[in-house]
Amino acid sequence: MRRVYIERKSALIAGTAILGVVVAVLDVSKILKIPFPILPILKFDVIGIPMFLAYLFFGLFSGIFTCLVAFITISFRDPFSGFMKFLAEVATILGAYLILRVRSQEALHKSKMFAMISSIVLRVVMMAVANVFLLPVFLPKLFTTQAVVILLPSICLFNAIQGAISIAGGFLVYEAVIRRLPSLMETVK
Numbered sequence: 001m002r003r004v005y006i007e008r009k010s011a012l013i014a015g016t017a018i019l020g021v022v023v024a025v026l027d028v029s030k031i032l033k034i035p036f037p038i039l040p041i042l043k044f045d046v047i048g049i050p051m052f053l054a055y056l057f058f059g060l061f062s063g064i065f066t067c068l069v070a071f072i073t074i075s076f077r078d079p080f081s082g083f084m085k086f087l088a089e090v091a092t093i094l095g096a097y098l099i100l101r102v103r104s105q106e107a108l109h110k111s112k113m114f115a116m117i118s119s120i121v122l123r124v125v126m127m128a129v130a131n132v133f134l135l136p137v138f139l140p141k142l143f144t145t146q147a148v149v150i151l152l153p154s155i156c157l158f159n160a161i162q163g164a165i166s167i168a169g170g171f172l173v174y175e176a177v178i179r180r181l182p183s184l185m186e187t188v189k
Contacts, residue, residue, distance in 0.1 A: 016062040019054040020069040023047050027073045036161075038154045048089050048166025049173060055093045056174045063093040080138045084130065091126040092163050095119030116167045123163040124156045131155050 026032075026047045036042040047070055055063025067089045075082035099115040131152065135143040148155075 012058050012062065015058050016054055016065055019050045019057075019062070020066045022050040023066050023069045024073045026050070027070060036154075036158045039151065039158065042155070042158045044158075044162055044165060046165065046169060047085075048092060048162065049169035051089050052093060052096070052166050052170030053173055055096065056170060060093070060097050063097075064090055067093065080134075084127070084134075087130055088123055088127050088159060088162070089166065091123040092119045092166050095122035095163075096167065098122075112171060116164070116171075119167050120160050120163040124159045127159045128152055128156055 026045070032044075032046045034044045036044060051063055051066040051070065054066040067086050070089060071082045071086035073082075074085050095118040096115040099111050099118045132145065132148050135148045136145045143151075
């Protein structure tokens with residue numbers, strides 16, 4: 001019994017560390033960072049996928065930890081952007097967590113669409129509120145409250161698309177790994 005516990009803890013720590021490194025490498029290498037055409041200051045990326053994978057494989061703590069890794073790596077360039085990315089991806093993970101708290105495979109398949117909707121809605125709402133309150137405070141030369149309100153539909157659209165990229169990509173990779181390595185689920189659960 002103790003051996004199984006140690007194996008699971010080891011898998012949790014190793015898996016979280018590996019996915020955290022993937023997040024850092026993807027951010028630093030700037031792979032697949034595509035400007036949002038409507039508001040080019042915002043960029044689509046794929047670093048939300050390993051964060052969502054960390055949640056799916058290893059649980060809420062692991063997902064939030066990988067978001068913290070993103071916050072730290074982005075903060076070396078821009079602390080405000082790091083915080084906003086952290087907030088957005090944590091909202092995405094929490095939205096899924098609200099629906100997927102039951103961790104069985106059968107429940108995952110039945111609840112996937114609801115989890116995606118919940119994640120996107122929570123992300124869009126949290127980021128809309130954060131942008132309205134934080135942009136005028138931290139970037140007052142660029143954004144007044146009125147300017148943020150005018151840009152809010154574009155910001156919400158960006159967050160909906162970016163959330164869908166993170167969640168859909170996370171579910172696709174998760175299912176591909178589970179299909180090819182079903183024994184992995186015995187180790188991490």
